[in-house]
Amino acid sequence: MGTTVARSAARTWLGGKQREQERRMDMAELIRLRVPGLRLQRSVERQFGEMADAVFDRLAPFLDRARA
Structure with a gap:
């Protein structure tokens, strides 16, 4: 779930007029x-990874309760 949110943020950040081929690329x-x-590429990858982790951390308690 966190990766999906980060990917959507990346696509928004990279612009709405992406070619179809770019939409199918991974982040x-x-x-x-x-x-x-x-260096900047690595920094951006880390930032998106941190966003994915933050989303997961916020959703984990809800997912744990749903499984119980």
Whole structure:
């Protein structure tokens, strides 16, 4: 779930007029395509990873209760 939210944020951040091919790329490919420089690419990947973790951390208690 967190990855889905982060991917949507990435797509919004990268712009709404993406070509169909770009919409099918995974987030790492999109970052390599759109973000200049390896250091900045790694930073952006970490930021999206942190967003995915934050979403998961917020949803985990609800998921645990739903399973119980």
